Amino acid sequence: MAGEGGRRFLDPKTLTKISRLDIRARLVVEGFVTGLHRSPYHGFSVEFAEHREYVPGDDIKHIDWKVYARSDRYYIKQYEEETNLTATILLDGSESMKYQSDPELPSKLEYGCTVAASLLYLILRQRDAVGLVTFDEEIRKFIPPASSPSHRNLMLNALENVTPTKRTSLGPVLHTMADRVKRKGLVILISDLLDDPEKVISGLRHFRHRRHEVIVFHVMDVAERTFPFNAMTRFEGLEELGHVICDPGALRSAYLEELEQFMGEIQHGCRTDRIDYVPLDTSQPLDVALTSYLATRSGMKLS
Amino acid sequence: MEFVNPFLMLGGLAIAAPIAIFLLSRFRYRTVEWAALEFLLRAIKRQQRRLRLENLILLIIRCLILIAFAVALARPRAVSPIEVSPDKKTQNVVILLDTSYSMGYQVGSDVEETAHERARNTAKEIVSALKDGDRVLIRSFDEVARIEASTIPRNANAAGRTELLQELDDDLFYGARARGTSLSLALQQLPGMLVRFEPNGIKPPSGRKPLAKTVFVLTDAQRQGLLDEEGKLLEPKLSDLAKRELEAELGATLVLIDCGAEQPRNLSVTRLGTREAVVGENLPCHIEARVKNYANEDIGDLTLKYYVDVDEAVDLEGGDAEPQKIVSLTVAAGEEVLAEPLTYQFSTPGLHRVAVHLSSDALTLDNWRHYVVDVRKSVRVLLVDGEPSSQDWEGETDFLYEILNLSVADDVPSLIHTEVCSESELPQKLAEGQAGEAAGDDQNDLDIVILANVPSLTPEDVSQLEDFVRLGRTVIFTMGARVDAKAYNEFMFRDGRGLLPAELMRVVGGTSAAASLDEDAPAWVMNVGDREHPVAGLFTTDDMVTHLRDPSIFGFYEVKLPEGGASSVPLRVNQTVDDNVGAAPPEEQGLPLLVERRFGRRGRVALWLTTVDADWNRIVPYVFNFIFWREYVLHLAQEARPEHNLRVGGQYVSFLRLEEFASKLKVKTPLDEEVALVPEKVEGEEFYRLTYPREHLDVEGGDDAEALNRDGLPDPGFYSVSSTNEKFQTDYFAVTLDPTEGNLAKFSGQELSEALGIKVREIQTADVVNSLTADGGVGGQREYWPEILALVLALLVTESILAAVFGRRRR
Incomplete structure (x- = not known):
């Protein structure tokens, strides 16, 4: 598969046209992998990976003496260490996630599902264990981590059946999950985070307290990031927040300031607790999410 | 400020539009579901006050834009002196050009640059700026309104303007005169000019608006003759005329253009x-x-x-x-x-x-x-003594004879030559006098006849006496006990047509000679009846009034003055004696003592109602007699002489005897021009009449240039009248200016406005030119719509910028 052909599927506009989530996820992952220079799978194998020339400072125990005997040169024998990664994907399925400003673009939920599916596809391909939690004001579905391919279908199915009707209550959900996910691993939160930032940070900090690595994919609609409205508009609040009629043009800057402040608080909280915070909007290609994941994964390996 | 299209101001109601749009927008909106409503709510809460302020600012600016746009469409313009009738594009202009001699004041550095030239040039500027379809009338004015080059409003098309400009150069119509000013008269005659602009030349019926007319008054704004020191009109009726006729009925707007010097400095020789x-x-x-x-x-x-x-x-x-x-x-x-x-x-x-x-x-x-x-060689007086006496001081005229014959010095002969005769000698003396006059013999020419206590005259004598007076001589009647009042009234008063200037009624007080010696007899004193009288007026100063009050009068005739005011009363008598002799009693009080009237060509008759001796009074020994009778006789003698000192605007009149006749005489004017004069035979009389200018009409001019000849003597200076007939002695006369015209004190437009009670705008000559140029001529009044449109644009730009800054602009 050519590089460009693969990346094509990373564009949300293209992906929305593909109805099946599994195909979508596969296309994302395959396209993403095709575009990489190095296979991401290396790092997850205990098998011999490759030789490379010794450079001073390398541990001499990794020198392949057989090669030295044959070629009279020092080569380091690199092994890819396998870790038993357990990833848990937490997907926000609250009502606010169904917001979609542009029919050509996915809703936040669709985008989040695609990100979740792509990630679990990727993780499972690496034969790591991955679990899925969908929630709104409470946990709706909890599929514990497992690495079997059949497990994937279960999770994809769960993702496709998320119905966004309820309010978000992110803080309690995170605390609950932090208590339930016992095994140290990777926690991936996909949400619009529309809740009290303090509560959100508090929940995430709970995971960190349990020594989990945490990635927060903050999914927002592109309209929520830019507030492109001009004419007099009645804004019907999702999650039972009532409504407001206003001239959005006059409020744009104030709104964006509020948003910046909110995101700033979240970002600051994440940085403090060494949580990876990845803001996404529904128009962004999905490789951003995957790259962030891999970076974090790589960091876990190094740590 | 006024509007060309005032109804378009209704467009200003469009300000309701942004308000309505604003209100409607509260009900017209699209609905979107929104997840991040909390941020929005917080933003609204935080920005509420600012949003309201911004909305208000934008609303005000948008309303202003609409109002300004509506105002621009309505085309506001300055109420400049250049009036454009609101209902028509064309305009009606009257130019009144002051041609009085004060306009000869040099206002610039050049001698030729006079107020008059400035006014004429300003008139030309106005004419040049008129447009096709405009109509104009120009008239010059001074103390008499001038005739106009055209009495019908002229169309100011290109040809009309050229013609008008040429006419303005014509001195016949618009040249400077030696006359005084009467703006008052010009304004009184203005309605007659203005009405010619109306359809059919008649005033519009009530309810119909008159055509707007602008009257430019180009003058040096002389106060004298128009306003008193308090700024009140000397002719109060003018205010009514201005308000009712000029403004209300004829729609005139007065524009005063002061062409004179700002602070004129003038001296005049007022009398010689x-x-x-x-x-x-x-x-x-x-x-x-x-x-x-x-x-x-x-x-x-x-x-x-x-x-x-x-x-x-x-x-x-x-x-x-x-x-x-x-x-x-x-x-x-x-x-x-x-x-x-x-x-x-x-x-x-x-x-x-x-x-x-x-x-x-x-x-x-x-x-x-x-x-x-x-x-004069002498003034000859004939005293007709009605009560002669051979004894000294017993004759009726003895005192008078002595007084009149007095010489100022021993070696100087008396100017007055007096002769006494009886009434029977009168016809002969009159005949001699007439012969003397015919011969041009000053010495035998009788000037004055005084009839002193003459009982009566025959009708023939009266007729001869009338002829004598009619030719320009004087008769003085004095009273006494011998006078037959009935005969006097019958033959000489003749119901006001005769010589006697008043009807004799009865004798008041004692009539006997003893009365004057009776200390207890009721005494009357003299007072001045006419302060303007050249002789009676002498007795108005403090020292002279003493002389007037010293003598007492015990008897006099009461008279009845004829109706019509032809007779004047220079002296009166009062019964009450005022201790304060300096305070003259009111002139209207008292009974007549001296009555005067004109008779015939230049003749005068006077009636002295007491005696000229001491019979009825105690006058004779007093100084009064010496001063009064000498001065009075000289005054009457001079009054009867042909007038050689005339006013500008007056007319020279003289009479030729048959032997002096020539078919043509000539007048040489001060400008060294020679004008032919043709004598006219006076019907039924033995002489010819000579007049210059021939026609004289000191009122409003007629319809043609001929009327200018009625303008009277045009220039000050000496004139001479000569003839080819050697018997005619060259006659001279002097023509003088009205000296009050030299008073250049000014009134302002505001003063005139207040006095007339109508709006009068005042502008300077320089401003006329400027405003005409700036307005693109009289037809194009200064309009402000370009500036207002610029303001609209500026507001639009401001609105756009603010709307963008406030986030109200749609992308």
């Missing part, structure tokens, strides 16, 4: 004459000149030059003539001074020309004054 009523041959006389300073500052180093008998007027103007005397003087602000007189002795009888010249100022015309002195 002789102190003596009659100047006698080889008798010293005093030639007196008065100089008035009309400026607000004292002016010194002035020289006044007296000229006597200079042959040609041009010599005076050219300055070649040798002055007889040069006097230097200083005149305080607003004062009039009597310059040191020239004492002169004329060695020949006849007409002599005297002129004075005051060192020049910016208005030169009134620095000259001219006077013709009629030098």
Whole structure:
């Protein structure tokens, strides 16, 4: 598969046209992998990976003496260490996630599902264990981590059946999950985070307290990031927040300031607790999410 | 400020639009579901006050844009002097051009640059700026309204303008005159001009709006003759006329354009004459000149030059003539001074020309004054004594004879020659006198006949006497016990048609000679009845009034004055004696003592209602008698002489005897022009009449240029009338200016406006030109819509910028 052909599927506009989530996820992952220079799978194998020339400072125990005997040169024998990664994907399925400003673009939920599916596809391909939690004001579905391919279908199915009707209550959900996910691993939160930032940070900090690595994919609609409205508009609040009629043009800057402040608080909280915070909007290609994941994964390996 | 399309101001109601849009927008919106509502709510809460303020600012600016746009469409314009009728594009303009002699004031550095030239040029500027379809009437005015070049409003198309401009150069219509100003008269005659602009030349019926008309008054805004010191109109009716006719009925707007100097400084020679009523041959006389300073500052180093008998007027103007005397003087602000007189002795009888010249100022015309002195060999008086007596002082006329025959000095003969006769000798004396006059013999020519206590005259005598007076002589009747009042009334009063100036009624007080000696008899005293009378008026000063009050009168005739006011009463008698002799009783009080009236051509009759001896009064021994009778006789003698000193605008009239006739005589004017005169035979009389100018009409001019000839004597200076007939002696006359015209004190447009009670705009000449140019002519009034449109644009830009800044602009 050519590089460009693969990346094509990373564009949300293209992906929305593909109805099946599994195909979508596969296309994302395959396209993403095709575009990489190095296979991401290396790092997850205990098998011999490759030789490379010794450079001073390398541990001499990794020198392949057989090669030295044959070629009279020092080569380091690199092994890819396998870790038993357990990833848990937490997907926000609250009502606010169904917001979609542009029919050509996915809703936040669709985008989040695609990100979740792509990630679990990727993780499972690496034969790591991955679990899925969908929630709104409470946990709706909890599929514990497992690495079997059949497990994937279960999770994809769960993702496709998320119905966004309820309010978000992110803080309690995170605390609950932090208590339930016992095994140290990777926690991936996909949400619009529309809740009290303090509560959100508090929940995430709970995971960190349990020594989990945490990635927060903050999914927002592109309209929520830019507030492109001009004419007099009645804004019907999702999650039972009532409504407001206003001239959005006059409020744009104030709104964006509020948003910046909110995101700033979240970002600051994440940085403090060494949580990876990845803001996404529904128009962004999905490789951003995957790259962030891999970076974090790589960091876990190094740590 | 007014609007060309005022109804378009209704467009200003469009300001309701943004308000309505704003309100409607509250109900017209699209609905979106929104997840991040909390941020929005917080933003709204935080921005609420600012949003309201921004909304208000934008709303105000948008409303202003609409209002300004509506105002621009309505085309506001300054109410400039250049009026455009609101209902029509064309306009009606009247230009009143002041041509009085004060307009000859030099306003610029050049001698030619006078107020009049400035006014004429301004009139040309106005005419040049008129447009096709505009109509205009131009009229010059001074103390008489001038005729117009055209009485029908002229169309100011290109050809019309050219014609008007040429006419404005024509001195016949618009040249400067030597007349005084009467803006009052010009305004009174204005409705007659304005009505010609209306359809059919009639006033619009009530309810119909008259056509708007602009009246430009180009003048030096002289106050005198129009406003008093308090700014009230001297002619109060003018205010009613202005408000009712000019403004309401004829839609006129007055625009005053002061073409005169800002602070004029002028001196005038206001009077030139002789102190003596009659100047006698080889008798010293005093030639007196008065100089008035009309400026607000004292002016010194002035020289006044007296000229006597200079042959040609041009010599005076050219300055070649040798002055007889040069006097230097200083005149305080607003004062009039009597310059040191020239004492002169004329060695020949006849007409002599005297002129004075005051060192020049910016208005030169009134620095000259001219006077013709009629030098007499003698004044001849015939006393007809009705009660003669051979004893000294017993005759009726003895006192009078002595008084009149007095000489001023032993070696100087008396100017008055008096002769006494009885009533029976009267016809013969009259016949001799007439013969003397016919021969031009001053010595035998009788001037005055005094009938003293004459019982009566025959109808023939009366007729002869009437002829004598009619030709320009004087008769004085004095009363006494012998007078037959009935016969006097019947033959000489003749119901006001006869010689007697009043009807004799009855004798008041004692009539016997003893009465005057009776200490207890009721006494009457004299007082002045006419302060303006040249002789009675002498007795108004404090020292002179004493002389008037000293004598007592015990008897006099009460008279009934004829109706119509033809008779005047220079002296009256009062019964009550005022202790304070200085305080003259009111002139209207008291009974007549002296009654005067004109009779015939230049003749006069006087009626002295008491005796001229001491029968009915105690006058004779008093100083009064000496002063009064000499002065009165001289005054009457002079009054009866042909007038040789005339006013500008007046008319020269003289009579030729048959033997003096010539088919053509000529007048030489001060401008050295010669004009032919044709004598006219007076019907039924033995003489010819000579007039110059021939037609004289001192009222509004007629419809053609001929009427200009009715304008009277046009220029000040000496005129001479000569004939080819040797028997005709060259006649001279002097023409003088109205000296009050030299008073250049001004009124302002505001004062005029307040006095007239209508709006009067005042602009300067320079502003006329500027405003005409700026407005693109009279037709294009200064309009402000371009500026307002620019304001609209500026507001639009501001609105756009603010809307963008406030986030209201749609992308």
